[in-house]
Amino acid sequence: MTLTYPEVGATAGPGPLPAGYHHLRHRTAVGRGAADFTFAGSAVTGWRMHRAAGVRITADGPRALPGTRVTCRIGLGPLALTAPCEVVLAVDEPRRAGFAYGTLPGHPECGEESFLVELGGDGTVWFTVTAFSRPGRRLTRLGGPLVPLFQRLYALHCGRTLRRLTARRTAPHR
Template sequence: MSTLTYPEVGATRLGPLPDGYDHLRHRAAVGRGRTDFEAAGAAVTEWRMHRAAGARVNASAERAAAGVAVEVSAGLGRLRVEAPCEVVWTAYERDRTGFAYGTRAGHPECGEESFVVELTEDGTVWFSVVAFSRPASWYARLAGPLVPLAQRWYARRLGNVLRRTVSAA
């Protein structure tokens, strides 16, 4: 029995994104070539990208796989927000690597978010975040339009962190 808090499981992979949610699409070039692609894919699927961006990640596995429980938290002290999730799909393909997680009970939002690295024919390594979400907690509703702004900021931050991670590899 699923503990996910939304019915549109997998929509970040197959689309279209469902109505009734805020949508986020962010794409950034993070490297070039197979070596950068492999480094970026490993950083994404082994939680290192999130950790390097300042989030705490507690996962039931060291690598993303369907069904893995993940709790991501951010903030300081008592102001830390915990976000329980579950990996709903993964991609471990020749030129595409990544995963999506969906929200579980206790998450301040309701929805799904994917993190995918892709190697295109011209050799560019692209990082994409696709998400749909809506408030599920009183404090997310209270924050109103600030939540999508914070999500966009975090997606850009992840891209920047991943670019730096790849260049250091």
């Protein structure tokens, strides 16, 4: 299977996203300091954030590395959406960690989404979701403006989930 869009890696930089797609950029503060950065980066690249957000992940590797095939399932039973993807970019730097995956045939959308954790100069740990997508199946075309709304709500949910996971890591145990 090959990726369903040509602009592979376009979520990697701060530049403009490709034309002809719906664009999403969402940034959330999730912690503070190097320890929170390390934890949050590992939670994102090791699939923990996605799983804690309610996404059933099947991946052919324990971490997000280029070439890793991932299937995300959201929902229950016959109403569950299945989204096959491939990791196209992994970031493992002293102040940035994360990955981007692109859509494979069978995904409801065509495009790419990145999940990046950054340690800011002031010590704030930021989580950013960047995506570009357009309908890939009839179902998402019929969803019209609801699909971008769902994507934005999902990005918000991922940010809250990662902030909660990071806070639990540092909370005193009772």
